[in-house]
Amino acid sequence: xxxxxxxxxxxxxxxxxxxxxxxxxxxxxxxxxxxxxxxxxxxxxxxxxxxxxxxxxxxxxxxxxxxxxxxxxxxxxxxxxxxxxxxxxxxxxxxxxxxxxxxxxxxxxxxxxxxxxxxxxxxxxxxxxxxxxxxxxxxxxxxxxxxxxxxxxxxxxxxxxxxxxxxxxxxxxxxxxxxxxxxxxxxxxxxxxxxxxxxxxxxxxxxxxxxxxxxxxxxxxxxxxxxxxxxxxxxxxxxxxxxxxxxxxxxxxxxxxxxxxxxxxx
Amino acid sequence: xxxxxxxxxxxxxxxxxxxxxxxxxxxxxxxxxxxxxxxxxxxxxxxxxxxxxxxxxxxxxxxxxxxxxxxxxxxxxxxxxxxxxxxxxxxxxxxxxxxxxxxxxxxxxxxxxxxxxxxxxxxxxxxxxxxxxxxxxxxxxxxxxxxxxxxxxxxxxxxxxxxxxxxxxxxxxxxxxxxxxxxxxxxxxxxxxxxxxxxxxxxxxxxxxxxxxxxxxxxxxxxxxxxxxxxxxxxxxxxxxxxxxxxxxxxxxxxxxxxxxxxxxxxxxxxxxxxxxxxxxxxxxxxxxxxxxxxxxxxxxxxxxxxxxxxxxxxxxxxxxxxxxxxxxxxxxxxxxxxxxxxxxxxxxxxxxxxxxxxxxxxxxxxxxxxxxxxxxx
Numbered sequence: 074x075x076x077x078x079x080x081x082x083x084x085x086x087x088x089x090x091x092x093x094x095x096x097x098x099x100x101x102x103x104x105x106x107x108x109x110x111x112x113x114x115x116x117x118x119x120x121x122x123x124x125x126x127x128x129x130x131x132x133x134x135x136x137x138x139x140x141x142x143x144x145x146x147x148x149x150x151x152x153x154x155x156x157x158x159x160x161x162x163x164x165x166x167x168x169x170x171x172x173x174x175x176x177x178x179x180x181x182x183x184x185x186x187x188x189x190x191x192x193x194x195x196x197x198x199x200x201x202x203x204x205x206x207x208x209x210x211x212x213x214x215x216x217x218x219x220x221x222x223x224x225x226x227x228x229x230x231x232x233x234x235x236x237x238x239x240x241x242x243x244x245x246x247x248x249x250x251x252x253x254x255x256x257x258x259x260x261x262x263x264x265x266x267x268x269x270x271x272x273x274x275x276x277x278x279x280x281x282x283x284x285x286x287x288x289x290x291x292x293x294x295x296x297x298x299x300x301x302x303x304x305x306x307x308x309x310x311x312x313x314x315x316x317x318x319x320x321x322x323x324x325x326x327x328x329x330x331x332x333x334x335x336x337x338x339x
Numbered sequence: 340x341x342x343x344x345x346x347x348x349x350x351x352x353x354x355x356x357x358x359x360x361x362x363x364x365x366x367x368x369x370x371x372x373x374x375x376x377x378x379x380x381x382x383x384x385x386x387x388x389x390x391x392x393x394x395x396x397x398x399x400x401x402x403x404x405x406x407x408x409x410x411x412x413x414x415x416x417x418x419x420x421x422x423x424x425x426x427x428x429x430x431x432x433x434x435x436x437x438x439x440x441x442x443x444x445x446x447x448x449x450x451x452x453x454x455x456x457x458x459x460x461x462x463x464x465x466x467x468x469x470x471x472x473x474x475x476x477x478x479x480x481x482x483x484x485x486x487x488x489x490x491x492x493x494x495x496x497x498x499x500x501x502x503x504x505x506x507x508x509x510x511x512x513x514x515x516x517x518x519x520x521x522x523x524x525x526x527x528x529x530x531x532x533x534x535x536x537x538x539x540x541x542x543x544x545x546x547x548x549x550x551x552x553x554x555x556x557x558x559x560x561x562x563x564x565x566x567x568x569x570x571x572x573x574x575x576x577x578x579x580x581x582x583x584x585x586x587x588x589x590x591x592x593x594x595x596x597x598x599x600x601x602x603x604x605x606x607x608x609x610x611x612x613x614x615x616x617x618x619x620x621x622x623x624x625x626x627x628x629x630x631x632x633x634x635x636x637x638x639x640x641x642x643x644x645x646x647x648x649x650x651x652x653x654x655x656x657x658x659x660x661x662x663x664x665x666x667x668x669x670x671x672x673x674x675x676x677x678x679x680x681x682x683x684x685x686x687x688x689x690x691x692x693x694x695x696x697x698x699x700x701x702x703x704x705x706x707x708x709x710x711x712x713x714x715x716x717x
Contacts, residue, residue: 100408104416133661133702207400214401221424221468222405252413289368292407316368318407322415323367
């Protein structure tokens with residue numbers, strides 16, 4: 074399978090510019106970057122893609138074993154970068170993909186120049202002396218939420234979304250389907266994401282990293298951002314005014330400016 | 340306008356406050372600015388306890404994660420979200436199932452300004468949904484149990500035989516209809532079968548069970564593979580069961596290595612021998628069960644195996660994939676069979692199903708039966 078098709082890879086911006094990769098987190102697809110990436114297009118070669126099972130990726134390539142840990146997702150990042158022959162990329166990862174980027178950079182450091190982690194958390198569940206913000210029961214609650222919210226992924230729509238069936242009469246409904254994800258894949262990704270523990274990986278991140286911390290982010294609270302910044306060998310933490318977990322959507326200007334300031338560092 | 344209509348017509352304030360749904364306006368970060376009376380009743384919170392809090396704080400923690408990862412992003416991207424199921428946590432701590440719709444309000448320049456949200460109670464609907472989900476899970480469990488029960492028999496053991504099966508049921512909610520069987524036919528002969536029933540779920544599992552028993556019963560009467568499939572046609576037709584099923588049935592004489600084979604609309608078995616490339620056994624083919632009314636007798640074919648030869652019977656899940664031509668899949672089966680020839684039957688069966696499913700979801704059952712003929716002295 075063609076890696077670029079598997080991940081619905083988009084390449085935009087300045088073709089001879091330095092590469093910058095934006096990677097979406099749990100819950101949506103590369104649309105998450107729509108208000109951010111254009112600001113980088115003049116200077117950078119912009120690369121966007123969907124994790125397998127999300128957006129317009131090849132859903133049939135989803136293998137529960139490969140994606141049983143975040144390492145499988147990190148391997149995908151490397152697959153895309155290898156396919157595009159990318160070295161020294163700026164990696165911008167949102168939410169769980171911040172950690173996925175950290176893992177990928179540890180495996181093949183030469184492909185990364187800098188890392189931008191937006192709302193990262195290496196461990197969501199509270200542990201002895203560590204506050205991630207959640208309990209195991211909370212994650213079960215999330216799985217229940219996912220099970221009762223199909224977001225358009227009904228038996229009638231799923232084959233159309235996956236491109237297995239041509240049903241023009243559903244076209245209009247289809248254009249409204251941001252973030253439509255196979256509920257089984259979404260539940261699998263949720264489990265892998267929220268039960269992961271990558272705290273020990275932080276100290277091995279080999280590139281300079283920006284940690285973007287939102288205000289009032291229930292998913293990655295301020296204390297967790299501080300922990301990430303503390304564990305990383307070479308990092309800066311910037312506190313955003315933006316609230317919630319998706320500043321790339323709710324405060325794109327502030328997010329973009331913070332990334333640009335970081336990249337302007339000598 | 341009559342006087343009565345005037346009496347009936349609500350003021351806008353009345354329409355808002357006592358609407359038949361909870362209604363609120365929030366800032367973009369979810370901070371509640373305005374709530375109607377119905378929402379106060381729904382949550383058990385007074386207005387003062389609601390205004391100034393974030394809407395997402397009224398949800399369960401799981402719901403809050405869903406809000407941040409799905410609800411808020413969708414709203415920001417498309418300007419609306421509809422029919423999202425959440426649990427509101429009331430002042431008494433009890434969960435109240437609800438459905439929520441939101442629209443994003445914009446200012447004159449199109450910049451997001453605020454969010455309007457309506458909240459509908461959905462207690463009965465949620466209960467009904469959960470019953471449906473439970474029923475679906477139960478049916479799946481029953482069908483899976485039935486399938487497991489049917490497939491868990493012991494395989495014939497003999498020094499002249501290395502026989503193994505690899506069976507990977509489809510992932511997802513419904514069990515598929517692939518089955519296999521292997522049994523003694525007499526002192527030195529065995530029968531092996533791999534088949535694929537149309538359909539999924541309990542019905543498919545039950546059909547599979549009937550056909551499996553029918554094949555065993557017919558085989559015990561001494562019918563050879565071609566006539567056995569003819570008799571099975573009659574069974575399927577008379578009892579209206581398992582029509583369009585495909586299967587491959589073969590008998591092996593363990594002393595002489597003679598394999599007699601018939602194939603009803605099923606992928607052809609393949610054979611390989613030490614030092615020889617694998618090939619398909621294309622003879623002895625006919626249509627699926629009860630597919631051709633009044634057709635002539637089904638053919639069978641006979642091959643004599645060389646000592647150490649390996650035969651595989653398998654279902655289409657092993658080679659069929661939407662993203663490549665059928666022939667490519669079949670070629671890969673032969674390549675894999677040749678490549679794994681040195682292994683035990685179990686290792687070979689596992690390796691071949693692993694290869695077929697590598698980095699894929701198992702969307703169809705995959706069933707492979709491998710037998711190697713190893714007569715004494717070889």
